[in-house]
Amino acid sequence: MKLSKRLQQIEQLVASDYDHIWDCCCDHGFLGAELLSRPTSATIHFVDIVPQLITQLENRLRRFYPDARERWETHCIDVATLPLAQYSGKQLIIIAGVGGDLMIHFLEAIHQQHAQLNVDLLLCPVYQQYALREKLIELNCSLKDEILIAENQRFYEAILVSSAPWATEFGTQKPLHKNGSSNPICVKPSTTTNGFSKATRSWWTISLRRIGRLHCDAATQLSICLIE
Numbered sequence: 001m002k003l004s005k006r007l008q009q010i011e012q013l014v015a016s017d018y019d020h021i022w023d024c025c026c027d028h029g030f031l032g033a034e035l036l037s038r039p040t041s042a043t044i045h046f047v048d049i050v051p052q053l054i055t056q057l058e059n060r061l062r063r064f065y066p067d068a069r070e071r072w073e074t075h076c077i078d079v080a081t082l083p084l085a086q087y088s089g090k091q092l093i094i095i096a097g098v099g100g101d102l103m104i105h106f107l108e109a110i111h112q113q114h115a116q117l118n119v120d121l122l123l124c125p126v127y128q129q130y131a132l133r134e135k136l137i138e139l140n141c142s143l144k145d146e147i148l149i150a151e152n153q154r155f156y157e158a159i160l161v162s163s164a165p166w167a168t169e170f171g172t173q174k175p176l177h178k179n180g181s182s183n184p185i186c187v188k189p190s191t192t193t194n195g196f197s198k199a200t201r202s203w204w205t206i207s208l209r210r211i212g213r214l215h216c217d218a219a220t221q222l223s224i225c226l227i228e
């Protein structure tokens, strides 16, 4: 199963220390299958609301991953009803390829049902990124990583957050900003004294490398403006 560039870059954001990874809105399950190929003990949960997709996916997983049967589960459910409390350990919820509005609906439902649970979320919406960021901020999530992905002349943001609020002692986690880390105005003042330009430039170096050789469009020009 060959991953699209977008899914490859999302996959690279997934650390290897999770016990349970939820590939939500999994469709054909390409992303989850790639994660299943990794030499880790994480259980991969494939979630989609369409029964036929889940049946086909189960058949493929049985066929291509016979040795990993203990490491995957399928769930034909609405993402709003993820049974997170039934599993222990470190959990990551990945939602990609759907709109930010639908993700907001999922996040509200998950937050309502599992307010005390500390999970990571890796989100790559196709639209409504700004509204999604506003919701993540409202829910007190903190930023772990974020990248800009260019694929087929389109740009996607992939945002990795923790449901735990940001606090200075967390070290690697940061506050989340409505416009992304790209916007220097959004960088917290305490970070500015401690290598603001280095952090910002390194984020943009990575972003621009990912944008690669695509022709400049409105979004690319905006990015370059922000660097200067």
Ligand SMILES: C[S@@+](CC[C@H](N)C(=O)[O-])C[C@H]1O[C@@H](n2cnc3c(N)ncnc32)[C@H](O)[C@@H]1O
Binding pocket: 007, 024, 025, 026, 027, 028, 047, 048, 049, 050, 053, 077, 078, 079, 080, 095, 096, 097, 098
């Ligand atoms: C375009 S695919 C995304 C596939 C993959 N995640 C990606 O990023 O390429 C969207 C999938 O979301 C599923 N979906 C839509 N609403 C859902 C819901 N409420 N709960 C679970 N799956 C849902 C659809 O059945 C479809 O398979």
